[in-house]
Amino acid sequence: MWKNYLKTSFRNLLRHKGYTLINLLGLSSGMAVSIFILLWILDEVSYDRFWANSDRIHSVMIHSEMPDGSLSSHPVPTASLKDVLLDEIPEIEAAARYSFETDLLVKNGQEGFNETGIFADPAFFEVFQLPFSKGNPGDLNTIVLSEELAAKLFPQGNPVGKTVSLNQNHVLTVAGVFENLPTNSSLQFDFIAPFELYLRENPWMENWQAGGSRTAVLLRENSQLPNAKLSGLIQANCSECSSTAFLYPYAKLRLEGRFENGVNAGGRIEQVYLFGFVALLILVMACINFINLATARSGTRGREVGIRKSIGAQRGELVLQFVMESMLLSWIALLFAVLLVQLLLPFFNEVTQKSVDLDLTNPSFLIGTLSITLMTGLLSGSYPAFVLSGFNPMRVLKGDSRAMLSGSSLRRVLVVAQFATSAILVVGSIAIYQQIRYIGERNLGFEKENILVVDQNEGIVRTYAGIKNDLLQLPGVENIAFGGNSIFSVPITSPDPVWPGKPQESTVNFKIFRCDEGFLPTLGIPLAEGRNFLGVQDGANYIINKKAAEVMGLDPETAVGTPLEMWQGKGQIVGVTEDFHNDNLRLGIEPMVFMYSQNVGSYYFIKVSEQSPMTATIAQIQSVFKKHNPDYPFEFSFLEEVFDREYQNEQVIGRLALAFTCIAVLISGLGLFGLASFTAAQRTKEIGIRKVLGASAGSLSLLLCGDFAILVLASLAIGFPVAWYFVGEFLEGFTYHTEIRWTLYLLTAMLMLGLTLLSVGYHTLKAAWTNPVDSLQNEG
Incomplete structure (x- = not known):
């Protein structure tokens, strides 16, 4: 049975090559966008989760009371807090202070490099468990190097036991070499020097009212977050202090580490949600094309359904057949999408300032890609399958076209939804681009050139x-x-x-x-x-x-x-x-x-x-x-x-939004192109009669294009208010921002209508130029 379903699906796809090509282009484009966004999201959420026991590592945060009574939250506690945490909080297994990344001269003899490093307590290696390829963490008078820096300083041999000078102030012995940090680490450094050296040069950091370094702790296994015990530690040791300490998961700090008045207010995770939603939108748009074309072709598949039912096929079997066909198309589209992603991955990395790769062995990527493919196949095929399998065989075989040409109202709704989404994306991406340009061109009140x-x-x-x-x-x-x-x-x-x-x-x-x-x-x-x-x-x-x-x-x-x-x-x-x-x-x-x-x-x-x-x-x-x-x-x-x-994040968002908008518009155009071909075919007899009665090719083209233009105008009426709202929300985040003029909406409307004319025009002109005698002779 399954073999027969598969064989029939292949035959149907090959028999209608134009229909299959349009669907493949739309589905593969939508799936490629979804895969790109999946790669971006997987990279974002993987930050700092590679550390052993990452679920037990927490950053020590501070709520500082401002003069107006509001709270400012930051991960910069006093250096003196570490020992108190170890003494007073039994849930903490280890605690380590470490400096912010700093560029210092690391020199071996005559060869020196300006490298990024940190100063850290010995317990840093217990909290973060850096893997060492040579040696060990060492002690007060030692330094550890990354594999990359060790190769630069000591290209001919093992650096362990040899000395380097740090910033020409300290001569330290290399105790070990740790593996290079992955790109999805918030901390990026090539050496670690003793924190005590840093503290000697900055003794003010031990003042309870000062900051200047960071502290991370490792909680004991199965222990509860002891924030209630931390709340009074600073005041207990500093009567003048008004700040309070708390622990926050280190792995969540990059994505969700923004606080407003002492309350967690998200962070980069909002971008993850935003692009995840965009991926879903574009994927749904690609599926809408399939649904529209499948229901539009119901007339050509109606007799097939009637014959199958008349010889005993059950509705469930027909549903399975049509879903199998859409699933097969989805898997073929996945292959093209993966090839497209691999081809465009260097450009994607350049735009997003990342270095992601297409790792087909990554379980998260495989599960995500499999979910995208299954969702695409089921979403695309389910509704057409139930519509087509529900035809009455007697009415279909008698040639009752009304029994076959169903779903026109749904198709109109879906076209409106597609183009409304496209209009929102077009307006949004152009608004982001205009704001970025406004930032770059605004007079800052000082010179930044040369x-x-x-x-x-x-x-x-x-x-x-x-x-x-x-x-x-x-x-x-x-x-x-x-x-x-x-x-x-x-x-x-x-x-x-x-x-x-x-x-x-x-x-x-x-x-x-x-x-x-x-x-x-x-x-x-x-x-x-x-x-x-x-x-x-x-x-x-x-x-x-x-x-x-x-x-x-x-x-x-x-x-x-x-x-x-x-x-x-x-x-x-x-x-x-x-x-x-x-x-x-x-x-x-x-x-x-x-x-x-x-x-x-x-x-x-x-x-x-x-x-x-x-x-x-x-x-x-x-x-x-x-x-x-x-x-x-x-x-x-x-x-x-x-x-x-300073505005790199906005630039990345702008470039991604523009790229995804172009693909969304392409998908909408493909769907309209395919739908127009079937609409023109269904109205061949009507066009022939109108030509016999004296209608010109131009008037017939306007007639057919007008139907789609009305749908596009309806979509603009829905999309523009939504776009206006979201663009306003985005620009409100800037005290100084560009003004979005009515011309942006006019240009978007012209783009959408122009796309409609291009998509529909070819088929309408072809139908209008057809000899009416031929169309009337081939009525059936």
């Missing part, structure tokens, strides 16, 4: 005066400056600035940015009042932006000279800058205080002349750095690249 950003290191700090002097002698260099952190999203905020008349209950947080006297002119930040820093004599003086003057209750024009006290002591405001964007454009312009510094921070900024040849100027800059700083490799990026990375 500026090189060089990470600070010990060698630069020691020789900065000489480097700066030599760089300014180069004809292509206009200025050089020091600045701490990224100017696009200043991470340091504080309520500490004190000025005359500051309310006792003030809840204002200020962005704090350390820089030297070259920073404002290098980035072209204009001063509205006062002057720039002059040098070390301004060590206790401050520059603010207009927004800061506003929240302080000062007039920007008279704010210069106002006393201001901050971390560097009592001083005064010497300048007021124009407002500029100092955070992600999702947020507004924040009040900001500039503090003078020559070396406390992260970056050096070099302004290069637009008229100078960039390649030659960079080579000259590199020679200056190598002259004063020969041990460190010269590494830089452009400030524009730093800006682009």
Whole structure:
């Protein structure tokens, strides 16, 4: 029986090659999108779950009370909390402090590399259980290297027992080599040095009101989450502290680690849900094509059903036959989809900044792909199977066309649903693209073009005066400056600035940015009042932006000279800058205080002349750095690249949305093309009669296209309000955003109608040009 069903299904698919090709293109495109999204989702949810005992690893988080009473949550507890956790919480088996990733010079003899690493407690290896290929974790005076870094430093042999210098401050013995971390690790580093070295250089981290490092714990097996016991630990050791500690699963931190006012508010998991929903939508659209074409072809399959029933076939057997046919088509479509995914995978990885591969041995991938295929086959075939198998054999064999040509209302509903979904995706993807372009073109209030950003290191700090002097002698260099952190999203905020008349209950947080006297002119930040820093004599003086003057209750024009006290002591405001964007454009312009510094921070900024040849100027800059700083490799990026990375997530979403929208529109067009061919065939006699009565080819084409155009207009009437709502929700996430004009909806409508004319036009013209004598002679 099964063999007969399979053979019959193959014959039906081969007999109607055009119908089969249209369905294959639609189903394989939809399944390819679903597989791409499945790969992306599997990669996202796999982050940090590869660690042994990942379900028992938790990050120590802090709820810090802000001046206005709200809570700010972050994974940066005081370094002193670790020992208290081990002493007071029996559910904790091990606890380890570790620093944020930092780039330091790792040198073996004459060969040195600027590598990313962390400082960590010995217990780090118990919590995370890094697999070692050589040696072991070691002790206080040792370092462990990744296989990649070990091969770079010691290409000729085993590095265990040999010494390396770290940042030219510490000579450490290599105790072991650990396997390279996978790409789905939130932590990415190539060496681990002792945390005690880090603590010696940053003793302030042991203050109970300070942070600066992270802590992870390993809970004992079968133990409950002891957050109730953690809530009072900080206050018990620090009467001035108002923060509370809690544990949060480490493996969930990347996807679900966003907190708002102390309550978990999701995170990147929202993107996982969004793209999962998009995959389902596109897959359903592909299945709609199959349903529409199958029910439209009911007239050609009706006599087959009638004959089968008349010789004793049961309805269940017919349902099974038609479902088998759709399942066979789904498996064939899966093969094409897998080939398409393999072909486009490099492009997909480039767009998403990932390195996923098509691992056919991954159980999760196989289960997901099998589920997609089965769902496609069942969803596509179930309704047509029940419709076709329900035909009355007597009426069908007598030629009653009304008994066969059923489901037209459903087909109209499905076409409307398809094009409404396509309209939503088109409007949404264009809106995302316009917002990304708006971000890239918006005047930020400072210059970001032709500026090189060089990470600070010990060698630069020691020789900065000489480097700066030599760089300014180069004809292509206009200025050089020091600045701490990224100017696009200043991470340091504080309520500490004190000025005359500051309310006792003030809840204002200020962005704090350390820089030297070259920073404002290098980035072209204009001063509205006062002057720039002059040098070390301004060590206790401050520059603010207009927004800061506003929240302080000062007039920007008279704010210069106002006393201001901050971390560097009592001083005064010497300048007021124009407002500029100092955070992600999702947020507004924040009040900001500039503090003078020559070396406390992260970056050096070099302004290069637009008229100078960039390649030659960079080579000259590199020679200056190598002259004063020969041990460190010269590494830089452009400030524009730093800006682009700030909005990388939005760019990825935009590119994916555009790609998926194009495929959704293609699927809709394919369905309309196939449906138009059968509609034209069904109305052949009507067209012949109209031509005999004098109708022109043009009027007949408009008649047939008009039916589909009405459906498309109905879909736009449904899709546009939905798109307007979701686009508005997306843009509300940005304080500064583009304006979506009515022309976007007009262009989308024209695109949808144009696609309809292209899909339907060929068949309508072909039918309209057919000799009416031939159509009337072939009535049956």
